[in-house]
Amino acid sequence: DTGVSQDPRHKITKRGQNVTFRCDPISEHNRLYWYRQTLGQGPEFLTYFQNEAQLEKSRLLSDRFSAERPKGSFSTLEIQRTEQGDSAMYLCASFWTGRTEAFFGQGTRLTVV
Amino acid sequence: DQQVKQNSPSLSVQEGRISILNCDYTNSMFDYFLWYKKYPAEGPTFLISISSIKDKNEDGRFTVFLNKSAKHLSLHIVPSQPGDSAVYFCAALDTAGGGADGLTFGKGTHLIIQP
Numbered sequence: 001d002t003g004v005s006q007d008p009r010h011k012i013t014k015r016g017q018n019v020t021f022r023c024d025p026i027s028e029h030n031r032l033y034w035y036r037q038t039l040g041q042g043p044e045f046l047t048y049f050q051n052e053a054q055l056e057k058s059r060l061l062s063d064r065f066s067a068e069r070p071k072g073s074f075s076t077l078e079i080q081r082t083e084q085g086d087s088a089m090y091l092c093a094s095f096w097t098g099r100t101e102a103f104f105g106q107g108t109r110l111t112v113v
Numbered sequence: 114d115q116q117v118k119q120n121s122p123s124l125s126v127q128e129g130r131i132s133i134l135n136c137d138y139t140n141s142m143f144d145y146f147l148w149y150k151k152y153p154a155e156g157p158t159f160l161i162s163i164s165s166i167k168d169k170n171e172d173g174r175f176t177v178f179l180n181k182s183a184k185h186l187s188l189h190i191v192p193s194q195p196g197d198s199a200v201y202f203c204a205a206l207d208t209a210g211g212g213a214d215g216l217t218f219g220k221g222t223h224l225i226i227q228p
Contacts, residue, residue, distance in 0.1 A: 004156070033215045042117075042202050042218030043157065091156050093215070100145050100206055102216060104156035 004105035006092050012111045013082055020078045021108045025094030032075050033102065034067060035091040036060065043091055049075060050097070082112045116140045117205050119219035127227050132190040134222050136203030139184065143205035147216065148177060148188045151200045160201075161188070190224075198226045 005024045013019050025032050030051050035043035046065070048056040051072035061067075064082075069075040079086055089109050093102040118137045126132045136146075144165040149157035163170040163177045163186065170177050176189045190197055200223050204216040 006156075035215070040122075040220065042119075042204075042220050043216070044218070045215045048215055093156075100208065101147065101159045101162060103159065104149075106154075106156045109154070 004092055004094050004103050006090075006105035006108050008108055009106060010109045010111075012113060015084060015112055016081055018078065018080045019082060019110065020076055021090055021092075021110075023075045023077070023092030023094075023105060024073075025075070025092070026103055027073075029094035029096050029103070030072065031095050031097060032069055033093045034075070034077050035093065037089040037091060037107075038087075046077075079110075082110075084112045086110060087112045115219070116143075117203055117217050117219040119201075119203055119222050121222050122220070123223040123225065125225045125227055126193050128195060129192045132188075132193045132197065132224055132226070134188040134190075134201050134203075134224065136186045136188075136219055137184055138186075138205050140205070140207070140217070141184070142207040142210065143217070145206040145208050146177070146179060146186050147204045147206070148175075149202045149204060149218075151202060151221070157202055193224075193226045195226050195228065198224060200224070 007022045032049040034046040037043045047067050049069040064080045067077045089107045091107045092105045095102045147162040148160040150160050151157045161172050161175045179186045200221040202221045203219040
């Protein structure tokens, strides 16, 4: 399967715990995005990487959130001290510069209890 | 401040008939528009797109129309099939801005195809 993959698919955590999600983009895609989707809303932009450089961060991304993309390949999104409001679907998307169609992974559903 | 608006949260259409999903945008810098389809517990899947230099793009049963002066686009599905039942998201992109903000999505329209 050469699509975007995300791990885990589901995560249940207690409030205050740290969680980390992983995204493996399509191998030739140099741009990687993280989005968050809550019920009844469309995906909302969180952050963006071009190769290994994090070029843009949304105001939605509080200082409890950090993302990395070492070596410009896979990316991780970490949430520290999770809160109930962090419960959402976290989506990763990748595409190649010069193209406009983003390809999404299946998402990680986070539930903070 | 919603820059991409899908004002119909849901739409019910009979199988075989035409489904028309609407989308409005406010940011005149958007110059590329995409429609994504999403099933529950899955990520969005790209469906069809249109550049602002065109007013129509067709791909099989799917056609997207763009009215730049009205800042309005629509997705037509004909004939509608049961497998089309899903949430459809309209998304917009400012390509001149380098795509740094990624796609701006509407809230989605839940399309239900009735047998």
